Structure formats: structure tokens, C-alpha cells
Amino acid sequence: MASGPVALVDAGGANIASLKFALARLGRESLFTRDETIIRGATHVIIPGVGAAADAMARLEATGLDRLIPTLRQPVLGICLGMQLLFEGSDEDHARCLGLLSGQARRFIPAPGRPVPQMGWNALHPREPHPLLAGVGDQAYVYFVHSYALPVCAHTLACADYGGEFAALVARENFHGAQFHPERSGPVGERILKNFLDL
Amino acid sequence: MLTRRIIPCLDVREGRVVKGVQFRNHEDVGGILELARRYRERGADELVFYDITASPEGRQVDRSWVNRVAEVLDLPFCVAGGIRSVADAEEVLNLGADKISINSPALADPGLIDRLSRRFGAQCVVIGIDSLAMDDDWQVYQYTGDPDRTQAARRRTLDWVREVQDRGAGEIVLNCMNSDGVRQGYDIDQLVRVRECCTVPLIASGGAGTERHFLDVFEQADVDGALAASVFHKGLIDILALKRWLAERGVAIRLLEDPADG
Numbered sequence: 001m002a003s004g005p006v007a008l009v010d011a012g013g014a015n016i017a018s019l020k021f022a023l024a025r026l027g028r029e030s031l032f033t034r035d036e037t038i039i040r041g042a043t044h045v046i047i048p049g050v051g052a053a054a055d056a057m058a059r060l061e062a063t064g065l066d067r068l069i070p071t072l073r074q075p076v077l078g079i080c081l082g083m084q085l086l087f088e089g090s091d092e093d094h095a096r097c098l099g100l101l102s103g104q105a106r107r108f109i110p111a112p113g114r115p116v117p118q119m120g121w122n123a124l125h126p127r128e129p130h131p132l133l134a135g136v137g138d139q140a141y142v143y144f145v146h147s148y149a150l151p152v153c154a155h156t157l158a159c160a161d162y163g164g165e166f167a168a169l170v171a172r173e174n175f176h177g178a179q180f181h182p183e184r185s186g187p188v189g190e191r192i193l194k195n196f197l198d199l
Numbered sequence: 200m201l202t203r204r205i206i207p208c209l210d211v212r213e214g215r216v217v218k219g220v221q222f223r224n225h226e227d228v229g230g231i232l233e234l235a236r237r238y239r240e241r242g243a244d245e246l247v248f249y250d251i252t253a254s255p256e257g258r259q260v261d262r263s264w265v266n267r268v269a270e271v272l273d274l275p276f277c278v279a280g281g282i283r284s285v286a287d288a289e290e291v292l293n294l295g296a297d298k299i300s301i302n303s304p305a306l307a308d309p310g311l312i313d314r315l316s317r318r319f320g321a322q323c324v325v326i327g328i329d330s331l332a333m334d335d336d337w338q339v340y341q342y343t344g345d346p347d348r349t350q351a352a353r354r355r356t357l358d359w360v361r362e363v364q365d366r367g368a369g370e371i372v373l374n375c376m377n378s379d380g381v382r383q384g385y386d387i388d389q390l391v392r393v394r395e396c397c398t399v400p401l402i403a404s405g406g407a408g409t410e411r412h413f414l415d416v417f418e419q420a421d422v423d424g425a426l427a428a429s430v431f432h433k434g435l436i437d438i439l440a441l442k443r444w445l446a447e448r449g450v451a452i453r454l455l456e457d458p459a460d461g
Binding site: 015017018021022024025051052110112113115116117118119120121122123141143144145146147161162181183184185186187189190 | 200201202203204239244245266269270273274275292293294295296297319320321322323369370397398399400401421423424453455
């Protein structure tokens, strides 16, 4: 088992307890931090996301983490808003994000049968084999809570359908993103988190 | 495809789970962690914990149990009751809850919804509405956790549903008081009307007695989730069997691949 805590990047927002507990159930300690040295030295870095894109980016910029994150070489996982931050931007408050993956988060438009936010369990449809998806079957359900989503792109490992397909799991080199909450997605989510920690 | 959620509601008082029939004569039905684990194993999609004593009595409550639930549970859960401020909400979310639900405090200070939504995002902010049928319409009630303080909020339910969405609510739980606790089915007529003006997720509450009631509320009122308490706590309906039964009838449902594993 790798040593040292997993770094959870402090981009604002409450509710990281569930993520800390999920990592603890997998035998890993974690530290919620803005400290550049700790983040750079961690075996794995997670960018949790609750809140608004522009607020989170402002917080990263205030501490210089917007420049640090793109230079990281260890496995990085953005969760929910944290995944959206890896892309070029979000329609939410016209936020400019980190630009590590190309694409713009767009708002879901409410329609009959499609309330917004999307809240609940939706099926993952894997598109590309990837270590993050090891042991995860087709049609595995994971828990989503979001109003903005990324279109499917070349780096999409798995998509889901909510009145049209969107990117549910993405990866480019050492940067990964999950639009769903693996820490709240039962055994399937736990497996994906474990797969990430095994990278 | 997004699945319909089956949501056991655990009414909490002083660290124990209780559920009253029409809000009276509460009976103790089990410990919080024990029930949380059991519902996870049976395939619950989400849990709601509702501290029924906190809001009416106006006192600070010991919320350490929220942290213990977050530690054992890998499902989303929502905490309701006694959350009157952004600081209260922050405490509950920091302890590990995914969502907070407010009811009477939102009626007393509707601006609280805007402040919570701005601070934490709409996805964390659930508005509970206790609604009573009256004269071919529905009226909002408040302080329903305490029979002595229960009173009309002097708002039409449909107006309040629109207002809370405008203010930033991310989900609405509609508790239909006429049907609550009597297990004769959800209030389909009311839920259909609320669904028409509700663009955020809508959860039906009050009235579940049989598996058929869940099928009816999903098919006829198009709700995103169905909440129930006593039928689950007393073992009258098994969630795993209910979900299989609903899936066989074409409802989009999350089935567990291996129940023994979770």
C-alpha cells in the first residue's frame, strides 16, 4: 500500500467528509489542503467539487494552485465540479477553467422527464477500456448530482444519458475526471476509487 | 437512463429512529446506524434523516450521528430538521451529509433558500413542503413535527413550489399530509399538479402502503423518487423485492448486481 495521505485540493466548498471516509474504507488517509508542497508530494491528488465553477477557480487562482495543478505528474482525479475544472471552461458564470482537456461545460436544459439538476443513479456506458473501469460492468449505476455537463469527447472513457449523452468519466494522461460521485456510488464507486488509487 | 429513487426516511429523535402515524404517537423502531446499514444492503438509493424534534423546540442538537452515518454509508444522504442558517447547513454538510433539507425555517425566512443555494449550490438544498388538501386546493403547513405548533403557513402549495425553485432549491420533497401514515397510496392528484410546475427533482412522500403505490406514483405522477418510512421500518415492504417488482414492470430502477456485496 502506498504511503502518505492522498491530497484533496481545497477549492472551497463543504462536504469532503464523505470522500475522506470513502478513502479511509480503502485504507488511505487523506488531507484537505492548499499546501503546494503537500500536493506536489502526494501519491494521488483529488480535486473534489462542491459549489460553483467561478468560485472554485478564484480560490485556486488566489493560492496559485491553478498553475500548480497542470504541472502535476502523479494521478489526479477531479470529481463532479472538480472534473469540470479540468476542462477549458463552464457556462456557469462564464468561468474559465484549467484547460487540461478541451471542452466547455454546458447547462442541462430542464424538460419534461428531465429535471435539473440531474440527481440520482444513472448507468455508465464504457467507451474505452481503461484501468479506472477495471471490474466495472456495462450498465453499472453511479450517483450523479449536477446541473452542468461536458459533451462526449475523444478523452471520454464512459458516458451516461440524460436527454442526450454526456461525459461521465474522462482521462487524459495522468488527469482523470468523474462527473459522478464515486464516494457516494456504492460498491461500483468504491471500485473506481480503488482503481484510481492503484494507478 | 436516470433511475427512480427509493428513499427510506428515518425520523430521528435523540439518536433513535422513530416514525409516527400522522405525526402522533411516535414509536421507536431502531438505531440509526443499524437501519442505515440494513437499507444500504437492501438497495436503498438514498436515505433521509429527519430530526423531528429539532425544528419545533428551537434548540441546538447533537449532530455527531451525521458523522457516524457518513463514515459507514457509501450512499447519498440528506439531513432535515433544525437547520435554520447557513452556519447550521455548513455544519451538517461538513459532517458528511450530501444534502440538507429545510422546511419551516424556509417559510419563516424564504431568503434563507437563496443564501444556502448561493453558498453550497442548488444541488445541496432540498426544500421539504408539508401540504394539506383544502377546498380543492393545497395549503402549506409548518411546524408539523409538533402537533401543538402545527399551523397553516398561509401559502398555496403550488405558489410555494414555484417560489422555492426561483430562490434556488435543487430538489423538493412534497409530503402530502392527508395521505401520510395511513398507507393508502401517494396523493397522485396533488403530485401531478406539483410536477407540472416543478423543474427540479420531485420526491413524493406520504402514503406508501403497497408495492403498487410506488408503481402508481412513478407512472402517473412522474416523480423522481418515492420516500417512505413505516412500511420499510416495519418490514411490510422489502426494498430489494420492491425494486425487482418495479423493474419487471418497466420502471427504470437501479438493481444491485450482488445484494450480499452491497
